[in-house]
Amino acid sequence: MRQPATTARATTSGAPGNVADVRKANLARVLSVIAAAGEDERLSRADIAQLSQLTKASVSSLVTDLLAAGLVTEIGVHRDGERGRPSVGLVLNPARCVLGMEINVDYIAAGLVDLSGKLLAHEVLPRANHSSTASEVLAALGELSQRLQAAAQAQGLMILGGGLAVPGLVNEEHFTVLQAPNLGWVQQELDVAALLPEPKTRFRLFNEANASALAQQQLMDAQENDFLFVSGEVGIGGGLIIDAELFVGPQGHAGELGHVVIAPDGKTCSCGGRGCLETVAGQEAILAAANLGAGVDSAPRQERISQLYQALEAGEEPALSAVSEAGKSLGIAVASALRLYNVSTVVFGGHFAALEQWMRPAMEASLQVHAPSIAGQARLLCSTLGQTGALVGAARSVVGDLLEAPYQLVD
Amino acid sequence: MRQPATTARATTSGAPGNVADVRKANLARVLSVIAAAGEDERLSRADIAQLSQLTKASVSSLVTDLLAAGLVTEIGVHRDGERGRPSVGLVLNPARCVLGMEINVDYIAAGLVDLSGKLLAHEVLPRANHSSTASEVLAALGELSQRLQAAAQAQGLMILGGGLAVPGLVNEEHFTVLQAPNLGWVQQELDVAALLPEPKTRFRLFNEANASALAQQQLMDAQENDFLFVSGEVGIGGGLIIDAELFVGPQGHAGELGHVVIAPDGKTCSCGGRGCLETVAGQEAILAAANLGAGVDSAPRQERISQLYQALEAGEEPALSAVSEAGKSLGIAVASALRLYNVSTVVFGGHFAALEQWMRPAMEASLQVHAPSIAGQARLLCSTLGQTGALVGAARSVVGDLLEAPYQLVD
DNA sequence: CCATATAGTTCAGGACATAAACTAAATGGT
DNA sequence: ACCATTTAGTTTATGTCCTGAACTATATGG
Structure with a gap:
């Protein structure tokens, strides 16, 4: 009479709820506390323990994994005349990012968004997309993506995934655009592999308005x-x-x-x-x-x-x-x-x-x-979102997925 | 930048994710498998193990708790010429139920719904509710509820909770009806305690259309x-x-x-x-x-x-x-x-x-x-729902809540 | 130089799920 | 009557994970 209970589904999509799931959940919990604090707060393990309601011991262990996974980095000790052992600040690893992309009617765009949601670099390329074929547009976007991948490499940034926003109805599972009348696309399959470096951890496809909504959320x-x-x-x-x-x-x-x-x-x-x-x-x-x-x-x-x-x-x-x-x-x-x-x-x-x-x-x-x-x-x-709104939203959503499922990156 | 991850929230509303949460989730999982099978299937522990992807050992242990909590009962062995040790059927305890109620413009109604969602008994009382005060209506419903409680007791049924549907906007948390223009109610607080036997495990308030939708779901x-x-x-x-x-x-x-x-x-x-x-x-x-x-x-x-x-x-x-x-x-x-x-x-x-x-x-x-x-x-x-649709839906939803959170009843 | 304070780690203990071994209770062939 | 076979359910040893308490590390200030 009912679907499998939500709680059960939350563990790991149908897998049995075992003790390991607790760790998955707690990795995500710790990460979300760190993310919520923002980059300037530099929470200590002790702070995280308090905010997450986990014990110091657990947090220590969890943070060790997150450090190993490269999702979090330790940052210089922060002292200002207080007693006690100085704490070690923890922040989302600034050397990890996600590639956000957008195809719109009059331009294509791509950018790099770090784990805190900040746009690190971007490029908008005016282009009359409705007057060329879908594969031409995708090829152009592939080139643009290559440029940003090079830029990322130059700055020592590792790309963990990507998101693409298009002005039309999409099928996320099959990476297809069902309708994008303003682009002249009817039923277009996207060659995702060409847009992202291997190994691509995660790729998601978004409707432009949905991606913008996600970007707006941050504001x-x-x-x-x-x-x-x-x-x-x-x-x-x-x-x-x-x-x-x-x-x-x-x-x-x-x-x-x-x-x-x-x-x-x-x-x-x-x-x-x-x-x-x-x-x-x-x-x-x-x-x-x-x-x-x-x-x-x-x-x-x-x-x-x-x-x-x-x-x-x-x-x-x-x-x-x-x-x-x-x-x-x-x-x-x-x-x-x-x-x-x-x-x-x-x-x-x-x-x-x-x-x-x-x-x-x-x-x-x-x-x-x-x-x-x-x-x-x-x-x-x-909204005060500019032309980069959709790509930032798409990327930020992929970042959110990564932060919610950190165990995928913890070996 | 984000809410606490959904997975974390799913454990137990903000509580730390510890090993005990796994059991809560698995109690719910086992129960949902039993509920999904319907009352005629009489699943064995072995069946449940397969369906839930848990081991026989875990299921055995979990079922023991559910039996102790009175949510599940064992039912006579089912033999039909097959080899092997006969299995013991497990079904939702037929001696537990929830009280569903409805106030509508032209009638009040109440009924008993068991854990499988079946309406065991009900009574619909025509009543011109818009021409009497809210407290009169509630008093009448209280009486009706008393009658059904007596009926439940006579049949050895234990009432675990209740749900009430009204034709208007409700605030579930405060048990208030914000607007029910057709009843002439503007801002009406409901005295929930008067409607249910103590100790009331759970009480929920529903909009009539929402409750009907929930009832429709079963069909x-x-x-x-x-x-x-x-x-x-x-x-x-x-x-x-x-x-x-x-x-x-x-x-x-x-x-x-x-x-x-x-x-x-x-x-x-x-x-x-x-x-x-x-x-x-x-x-x-x-x-x-x-x-x-x-x-x-x-x-x-x-x-x-x-x-x-x-x-x-x-x-x-x-x-x-x-x-x-x-x-x-x-x-x-x-x-x-x-x-x-x-x-x-x-x-x-x-x-x-x-x-x-x-x-x-x-x-x-x-x-x-x-x-x-x-x-x-x-x-x-x-829809083919009759006059009892809303009360069944309200009750069934409360049943669903109970089945999703069985640990509340496991001591 | 030591009391104090705070951060972080280590370790024993307990709750759970798991897998494998084991017990229970039936059928069917000889 | 007996035993191989089959399926159900329980027991036991093991490993993971969180927890709380004890412990170590590292600072300040008198």
Whole structure:
């Protein structure tokens, strides 16, 4: 009548719960305490014992393993006029990192993220990806990845894994992109091996909005464990963080706000549906409503977007009402989503963040009209994530996996 | 940067991961294997060892504890011409049960549910709860509960806990009902102690739709671990099952489909918003659209509902179009919800199930229009849960908790 | 130079799961 | 009647891991 109890599943995916599992859990526990402290705190073994509620003896033993695995390093003694034996600081090994990558419509990007989540190096390469084949794009990304791998080696950094974010629906298990309409990809298998150095400890594939949501998480207050990230790009994506974890739903595509119905009698969407949010608040929809739509001999999107901002700055119609209509629709979709997820914080990213000043009033008004009882307590924020958001989020999530399963690296 | 790792949290909510936790996990594992087998299979210790991937020795020891805790009982040897020492069957103790209760608009109900999830006894008491005070309702439920407790005692059943479902938003931790507009409750604290015998091992409070979703889970195929249950009562509620677990969101109110916006320019809802699903597909909304609305001297709702069915059977307008409009709106809300949750099965309960034959065509058409890409693979079912659904679901969930944490009962 | 204080390690002890040996209780052939 | 065979369940020796207490290491300050 029930699934195997969660506790049992937590041990090691179905394996019998034996004494060794306790160590796995405690390795992760110690590591999470170290990670939570941040890099400047330099916790001692004694501190960790207190924070983790383990004994000094256990912590000592566990830390020995983590040091051997290269996940943690000891750092110079920190003395400031206190009695007693000086403590030895422990921090996440700064010489380990994860490769984060992103393929988007107008660029590819890659970067190195260390175990504390810090972006050490990155490179963004503008590239018209929708006008070349998937394998060309992947080849270009492979080259970019090679450059960053070389950079890592030059700095003595060991790459432990990688994460890739793409603007579309992904199947993480099979490393396939199911749909990425804005890239022109329909069913694309990714050659993961070409992107990472051997032996690749871990590779994960992310939807761009989900990866951005994970990156956004680092910028939020520590208590803010639940929020919806709405990514306004060519399409409108969403990433949902529940209880500090990414919620992706049964097939991994939850949070997709772009196809929430906001106007039953609205326009037909690229998904075939009618009245989706994307038909009013997607980039092309806004541009079209502002008389800057894609046409036979229209300018490239980036240029038309610049024109949109110029028009907005100048206070011109129909740009203003195009954006305001988008805001109104966004408010409707957000009202429904907040209700369904029971989340009260929304973070807007991508063009929604950039359009904030023109869009927010309409969106807030719309939320007030359609969900007055939650409008008051809802926190509507705009993200400050830049172009590296998605790759950082993808990498950081892989880092999180590594830190949650350190026993994989302890021999 | 991260919450304490899930694995660590799973041990025992923050307690240090020590060897004793392994036993807790394995007690639960053994119990879940026994529960999963159902009552007719009568697994032997050897069977359990195989299914749980634990050794015979461990299972023997664990079963000894479970027998001592009274969660499991041995059942007569089962022989049918096979060689070898006969096995001793193990089943969930049939002499243990949980008290399930429900308060709804038109009735109160209570029942006894055993550890296998079977409803052993129940009583439904029609009662116009909206026209009496909360404490009167609770007193009546207390009496009902007393009767079932007496019945349990008469049958030698020990009550291990209880669950109560109410049609409104609840705060499980504080045992308060935040909103139950259809009961006329605004902020109501529940005196839990009065409802259960001492010592109450466990008491939980549920939203009615969530409880029904949990009950529905038992009726689904074993693989169907993800679905949205939509409860059409006076209000429209929802319960979301993800990965075989109830998903309630950060504040515990996720899944509420009733206030999804399906018509931006629609009617004003009781929640203050505009165009909520409930303004078209709620019981009163349907009745009003069928010219059977509540008025100064209108008949009681139950009677008007009967009139609605008569009109539908007779194929009369405006009843038919009222229901069809409701179906259309329901399709829109479901389209958005399926997208946001990435779930592909929906189960309709309450009046939606009863209205199926008149409502389904419009709903399916609407889903096809607004989400053609998922309409094909979506499974739309109608529930066969009766009036006892919510109380069974609430009780079953408490049973699940007990089975997942058997160490609480092992001395 | 020694009392004091704090950090970290060592060691005996206990709880568990495991594997293998062992006991228990049936069937079936001779 | 007897014994080989088969399966169920228990006992025992072993190893892992955490724990608490004793112990070592290394600083400060009078």
